[in-house]
Amino acid sequence: MDSSPIDSSSSSSTLSSPTSSPHSAAHDNQSRTLTLSQLEQCKVEERVFEIYRIFSDAPAHTQTLMVELWRDKHIEFLTRGFNQLGPSYHVLDANRPWLCYWILHSRALLSESIDTELENNTIDFLSRCKDKNGGYGGGPGQLPHLATTYAAVNTLVTLGSDAALLSINREELHSFLLRMKDSCGAFRMHTAGEIDVRACYTAISVASILNILDLELVTGLGDYILRCQTYEGGIAGEPGSEAHGGYTFCGLATMILINEVDKLDLSSLIDWVAFRQGVECGFQGRTNKLVDGCYSFWQGGSLCIIQRLLSIAHHQIKSSPISLKHLSVDGNADSASFTGCKPDRSPYQIHDFDGEEAGKRSAIGLEFIKITNEGPLFHSIALQQYILLCSQVLEGGFRDKPGKQRDHYHSCYCLSGLSVCQYSFSKTADSPPLPNAVLGLYSNLLEPIHPLYNVVLEKYYKVQALL
Numbered sequence: 255m256d257s258s259p260i261d262s263s264s265s266s267s268t269l270s271s272p273t274s275s276p277h278s279a280a281h282d283n284q285s286r287t288l289t290l291s292q293l294e295q296c297k298v299e300e301r302v303f304e305i306y307r308i309f310s311d312a313p314a315h316t317q318t319l320m321v322e323l324w325r326d327k328h329i330e331f332l333t334r335g336f337n338q339l340g341p342s343y344h345v346l347d348a349n350r351p352w353l354c355y356w357i358l359h360s361r362a363l364l365s366e367s368i369d370t371e372l373e374n375n376t377i378d379f380l381s382r383c384k385d386k387n388g389g390y391g392g393g394p395g396q397l398p399h400l401a402t403t404y405a406a407v408n409t410l411v412t413l414g415s416d417a418a419l420l421s422i423n424r425e426e427l428h429s430f431l432l433r434m435k436d437s438c439g440a441f442r443m444h445t446a447g448e449i450d451v452r453a454c455y456t457a458i459s460v461a462s463i464l465n466i467l468d469l470e471l472v473t474g475l476g477d478y479i480l481r482c483q484t485y486e487g488g489i490a491g492e493p494g495s496e497a498h499g500g501y502t503f504c505g506l507a508t509m510i511l512i513n514e515v516d517k518l519d520l521s522s523l524i525d526w527v528a529f530r531q532g533v534e535c536g537f538q539g540r541t542n543k544l545v546d547g548c549y550s551f552w553q554g555g556s557l558c559i560i561q562r563l564l565s566i567a568h569h570q571i572k573s574s575p576i577s578l579k580h581l582s583v584d585g586n587a588d589s590a591s592f593t594g595c596k597p598d599r600s601p602y603q604i605h606d607f608d609g610e611e612a613g614k615r616s617a618i619g620l621e622f623i624k625i626t627n628e629g630p631l632f633h634s635i636a637l638q639q640y641i642l643l644c645s646q647v648l649e650g651g652f653r654d655k656p657g658k659q660r661d662h663y664h665s666c667y668c669l670s671g672l673s674v675c676q677y678s679f680s681k682t683a684d685s686p687p688l689p690n691a692v693l694g695l696y697s698n699l700l701e702p703i704h705p706l707y708n709v710v711l712e713k714y715y716k717v718q719a720l721l
């Protein structure tokens with residue numbers, strides 16, 4: 255047998271060569287071998303623990319400095335990135351509405367306003383990305399796509415001026431969304447494109463925030479997303495795939511916005527997401543993968559959303575045919591409890607919709623934010639520690655993990671994750687957190703967001719008042 259533990263010829267990432275004989279020495283050693291991903295995991299853990307060791311050995315005032323949010327540096331990095339997006343920009347050309355959103359949303363989280371010239375340029379640029387039949391493409395003249403439509407709409411909401419909001423043609427956008435709707439109930443990313451939970455979320459998020467969400471857009475969608483919840487409890491991109499944090503956020507937020515969240519198995523969803531927070535204090539996106547700063551929002555944000563749904567989760571457990579209260583001491587279900595009855599409708603059903611009440615359906619976002627928050631289902635301070643000590647780059651910007659480069663995507667989702675952590679103990683969405691909910695100085699505090707759309711809460715209120 256090869257003396258090297260790394261079997262580089264194998265298509266699997268196993269570090270020791272698998273054997274056909276179950277009784278060979280190699281098989282006996284299998285429990286002691288590592289997969290490549292476990293080795294990477296050890297390396298990340300080592301780096302992160304070294305940072306935490308330095309942090310815990312430091313005197314209190316140095317610790318405070320170490321977890322300081324370097325606002326000015328972040329604003330500088332974000333503003334520089336934004337200024338580079340001009341007409342000669344060609345890197346990630348099909349992603350420019352995303353870059354606008356990641357950068358402007360990050361700046362808004364840092365309470366940084368935008369000057370009129372920059373705002374007008376952004377409205378003008380996004381208007382040129384708009385297709386004449388509705389929807390926004392990745393750049394002027396490009397095909398409309400749901401992901402860039404979501405990014406463009408959230409950018410305009412984040413700008414928040416009447417000019418920005420009125421530049422959106424809601425009627426055309428609605429007809430674009432209908433064209434993306436498939437007969438199975440889900441959405442395609444673009445004409446003849448892939449169907450997945452991301453497409454469902456981006457379609458429903460823009461329809462909801464712009465008050466154009468109607469029965470036609472919603473029909474059959476809840477059942478599609480339900481088919482994406484896996485045996486692990488998380489949600490996959492499409493039926494039969496692996497549960498992933500990004501899709502879990504998308505599926506969960508969509509189910510709430512269409513008023514069907516009680517169809518999901520919430521307790522297994524909570525379990526799956528909560529167990530994705532690792533010893534490194536950050537979240538991983540899926541089982542056995544590495545932690546990454548962007549999941550601070552996709553996973554941390556999902557738990558912050560579920561913190562408002564605990565009454566439904568409790569109701570599901572109580573009305574489950576194999577309810578915990580019916581389990582006998584040896585853990586077997588009492589046969590008398592197999593009622594075969596469907597659980598009652600949950601108390602969360604905020605509206606019984608009849609007909610095309612787009613206004614009421616869109617009001618779900620507003621109703622949701624008023625539900626009392628029961629407190630974090632994850633270690634909020636630990637996650638803030640990962641974001642500030644491991645993802646924050648002192649020259650400005652955020653990264654996946656130590657050793658990786660900063661970028662605008664990670665800056666947006668690390669800051670969004672930091673905001674949800676800081677408000678995770680607050681009973682209401684915009685009540686200022688107590689000082690001990692914020693790691694480091696209170697001046698680290700960011701603006702609160704609406705977690706279902708990931709826009710700053712105040713910007714969300716503005717669009718609701720105008721449309």
Ligand SMILES: CC(C)=CCC/C(C)=C/CC/C(C)=C/COP(=O)(O)OP(=O)(O)O
Nearest residue numbers: 401452498500501504539540543544546552
């Ligand atoms: C609103 C919107 C468009 C949301 C997108 C949600 C999102 C982030 C989906 C994740 C997609 C995915 C399978 C990444 C895996 O990447 P990987 O294999 O490189 O990462 P991993 O090892 O962490 O799983």
Ligand SMILES: [Zn+2]
Nearest residue numbers: 546547548654
């Ligand atoms: Zn990432």
